[in-house]
Amino acid sequence: MKITEHNVNGVVYLSADGFEAAGGVVHGFSTRLGGVSQGIYATLNLSMNRGDDPDHVRENYRRFCAAIGAGSERIVCSSQVHGDTVRTVTAADLGVGLDQPEPWQADGLVTDIPGVTLTVFSADCLPILLYDPVRRVVGAVHAGWRGTALGIVTRAVERMSQCYGCQRMDILAAIGPGISKCCFETHEDVPNAMTEAMGAAALSFIQVLPTGKFRVDLKGLNARRLEAAGLDPEHIAVAEDCTCCLPEKYWSHRYTHGERGSQAAMIALA
Template sequence: MNITERNVNGVVYLTADGFEAAGGVAHGFSTRLGGVSQGIYSSLNLGFRRGDDPKHVAENYRIFCAAIGVDPAKLVFTNQVHGDIVRTVTAADAREGLNAVVEYEADGLMTDVPGVALTVFSADCLPILLYDPVRRAVAAVHAGWRGTASGIVTRAVEKMRDCYGTDPADLLAAIGPGISKCCFETHEDVPNAMTEAMGACALHSIEVLPTGKFRVDLKGLNAERLENAGVLPEHIAVSQDCTACLPERYWSHRVTQGQRGSQAAVIALTDPV
């Protein structure tokens, strides 16, 4: 599978061609291009808690949802806390207004209800979308380095198997734009967490620098976790876009030191024809 760029009425976003080939699902990874926000939030900011004008954010959601083909009234958000909790959601979790308070904390959402639009946010951390076209179920995962170490994407695969009867070999997975190995320079705490959690298989995603610091490939580590959970390698698409390298296309928390908007990744089952 591959990640493909789309442009619908000036809204630039990414999709997984395998999802589109399978049919029955609407999805997209946003960029910062195509919205109405101003200044540091220019232009398609989808984060409500970043300091942007709420009216601009609401209009950005209307624009983005129209481009990817989901109903903004059926979006489901979560409070992301860099953990490994995956929450099962239904139509009852859909937003009562885009700025409504979310009571629960989770870094993954999943559903088998058509129309419910699962949403996760990112600005260096990885957005990961999962689709089971056989059992008709989807999941959206937010994986920073802590979530990667704790195995949230593995939890999502396991929970889809347990709740929906998903066979991991049927799953399609898309790892969206996030900070890449080229820019994710860390102290020893990050590689130590990865090797403690994943053992020697994590080592090929970790580079030791002459300075004593490390570069870590979060995309590679999450692809490794997906394969270890039973997802076929040919069913995994990985965006090569690095949010830190492409400030004109994406927000990077590291690059902006937190003064930024947010990307979003959204996925929803469509009604069967």
């Protein structure tokens, strides 16, 4: 599978061609292009809690959802806390408005309810979308370095299998734009967390620098976790774009020192 870029009425977003080929689902990874927000939030900010004008954010949601073909009235998101909790979204979870505080903490969401738009937010952390076209189940995951070490994407695959009977070889996965190895320079706490969690399998995704710091490939680590969870490597697409390298196209928490809006990744069963 590959990640492809689209421009619909000025809204630039990314998608996985394998999801589109399978049919029955709408999805997309936003950029910061195509909205109405201003200043540090220009232009397609999709976060309601970073100080942007709420009316601008609502219009940004309308534009992005229209571009990818999703329903903005049934969006479900959560309070992301860099953990490994995956919530199964049911009909009882619907109806929380974008202006309302998220009712629970989770970094992964899964559902089999058509029309429910699962949403995760990012600005360097990885947004990861999952789709089983056979059992008709979707998932959305937020994976920063802590979530990667904890195995949040593995937890999501397990939840899809346990709750909905998904066969892992049927699941498609798309790892969206996030900070890449070129820009993710860290101290030893990050590589130590990866090797403690994944053992020798993590080593090829960690580069030791002459300064004593490290560069870590979060995209590669999550792709490896997906393969270890039972997915077909041909069913995993990885976005090449680095959010920190492309500040005009994406928000990067690291590049802006936290003065930013947020991207969103959305997926819904059609």
